[in-house]
Each structure stands twice: as C-alpha cells, then as structure tokens.
Amino acid sequence: MEHLSEDRLDAYCLGRLDLAACLDVEAHLMQCTECRRRFLETEELIRCLRAIYRKEGS
Numbered sequence: 001m002e003h004l005s006e007d008r009l010d011a012y013c014l015g016r017l018d019l020a021a022c023l024d025v026e027a028h029l030m031q032c033t034e035c036r037r038r039f040l041e042t043e044e045l046i047r048c049l050r051a052i053y054r055k056e057g058s
C-alpha cells in the first residue's frame with residue numbers, strides 16, 4: 001500500500017482536491033494509522049496558521 005504524499009495530504013486538508021481525490025484520501029485514512037496521524041498533525045497545523053492569520057487580519 002502506498003502512503004499519501006505530503007502534497008496530497010496538504011491539498012486534502014485545504015479542501016483543494018476534487019471529490020474523487022477526496023474519497024481516495026479518505027479511504028486510505030480509514031485503513032492507515034500512520035497517514036491518519038500525519039493528517040491530524042497537518043490539520044492541527046493548518047488550524048494554528050489560520051488562527052494566526054485571523055489575528056493579524058483583524
């Protein structure tokens with residue numbers, strides 16, 4: 001089984017993938033704890049970055 005690339009995971013977290021690609025990523029996340037861990041880290045990072053941008057923007 002091939003793992004998700006950083007780019008793909010980033011794009012998924014940022015909502016940049018089309019529906020078919022999203023489903024592919026989700027199917028992999030369902031069965032791969034390693035990628036799920038990376039996904040959660042990426043999601044957390046993006047949440048932090050967004051919070052910082054929001055503060056600077058206001």
Ligand SMILES: [Zn+2]
Nearest residue numbers: 003004032035
């Ligand atoms: Zn994986």
